[in-house]
Amino acid sequence: MPASPTVSFRSSWGCRATYATPTGPPRSSGSPATTAGWRPTRRRSAIRASGRRAPAAGLLVDQEGYVLSCDHLLRDEHDALAPLVDVELADQSHVTASIVGAEPTIDLAVLRIGDTTKLPPLPSGLELGDSDRIDAGHWAIALGDPPGPERVFRVGMVSSSPQRQCYQEQLSATGLQTSLDVPPGGLGGPVVDILGHVIGLSVQPPRAAGTAIQAPAAGSFTLPINLVANLLEALKVSQSRSSPWLGISVLETASFRRRPEAVSVTIPPSGVYVDDVFDPSPASRAGVRPGDFLLALGGHELRSVGDFQTWLYQLGIGTDVKLRLLRNGAPLEVVAPIEVRPESARPR
Template sequence: MRKLQFIILLFCLWGRVCCAAEAVVPVIPTMVTVCARTGADVAEDSTVLRRSLGFIVEQEGFLLTTYESLTVPETGTLLPRIEVQLSSGAAQQAYRARVIGVEPTLNFAVLKIESDASFEVSTILGDRELLPGEPIFALTQADRPELHLVSGRLQSLNSKECYQQDLTATMLAAEIEIPSSGIGGPVFDGTGAVIGMYTGYHPPEDEDEHLDEEAELTHILPIFLAFNIYDSIKQRQSLASPWTGFSVRPLNAMEQQQFPIAQGKFTGGIALEYIWENSPAQAMGLKVDDILLRFAYYPIHSPADFQKWLYLYGVGRTVKLYILREGEILLQEYTIEERPAWAIPQ
């Protein structure tokens, strides 16, 4: 009897191991290799200066990759010819692509494959909540053209929604080692759903003082943040980072009690969390804890709203900012500026 129980126990343990093994074999999302060339035409002296990964997000051929992988290292200008290679089994197909828009601060870019074909789209994480400790995966291309899978686990979620001042806090942190050959590629869960993109971002050294010296964390751009401004960048075809000189946060419970105000015209807003010195916000006299009610014609109820409309209007457009301060509504007019090089978020 004991021998039978022992055999049954072994069977159960073996089943658990098999299930666990199956759980960590991920579905691979649709991948592309992006090649940025020096010459505008193949007939010219055209060499691949930059190479990265990317992933398709619309069947018409729109895809995401990193901005820096499309630029000349010394000058930061966009390289004249962009090509993408799609792999399907042993076969590879190359296409010309054009830059639709970029976000230099977040280091991501939107490309469009120049073809009327319909392309397989990567699955994007939906409403499922990410959990610290869950397994995650990424692909690298160290030995081209083969892709290599790397795995790890999600360590922590982002603590802020607005990256304007604190970029590190808006990133996912993970215990996963992704080499430079994985830059631009998606980071995904076991179902193949993309949760973020590896942009090669490294926080300033002092940001990492609290981390275990034996396991430096990898920072990943959350897909929700990229998609929050994706449509705005695509529609605006923006090639610059717009900014106002302030970052924002959701309202706390006490601030929410002030609404509705002005005969119900304003039902919420977001609070200013940080004001850059020598910035447009400082020049306008804005203050920390001011509440932004409306951006141009649009009510603002979340940091995502603010970032979406900031990019949709873009550099050079003049907008009206409706500000609540100590019960009084203030109106400020602002022509959106490009983020200067000195105002890089931490």
């Protein structure tokens, strides 16, 4: 496995970053083709929040300085995000990174290093994989490089591939189910397959409604890299730091076709299937119902769950959006506002 440059490093795989937080209170899972050429790195990092330090890892995405990590590690007890990140490079020099965007519902954060001229070249070697092709019985290896001499290297197996692509209602069904038990120091680090292809990102397990952001959670959860890649691109554009929410859960039409009830339904050639609607929610108040097909959001045609998630972020919280629906074969249009996901509506 080739050495990879880092954003700290004492080793060629790690980086140390200190997250400075304020002292007061205070966005198809996507196509891997759009991010071909990613090279993963682990980083030895430390987060400083209200006098506490928590180990973490991360993934250096590209030569533009984008880094993936965990949202919960960047927030203090007031749920405020750190304004700046001090990153130590291999030669002991430091660069500053800022938070580009975050999706607290799935514990994902995107950072960007300011001075990319100090980054070492990204080598060939480890590549972004395709998490949609992962199946039960495949190997899964979690990597991490927390502060100190410890390294995280956990080997496990995949027990189930993601059962759905939309995390709006059933987040647990969106992840790669594995036997990995990643310690805190490995959270934010990559999960790779036996060939070294990055297939996921280790994050904190989904937490129940009412649980504090900083509350410790046992174990880990593997976000599929296809979902992460899709949201990375959306967060780069939207720079959202909260979870946008309409209150609907959607399926690919191909997934809906496998259901018994699909036999008697006219399925459109594009769009996504609405399989659940939160009540109350912006969608329920607008009259959206389970069983509708969502064909377009804010004037943008939808061909996959990834399209739905992308436009949900890019249209953004506070925007009134037009939903073009198909109900029982008849077209229908409604308008609903994109809101911040309430704590009471956390997915399972």
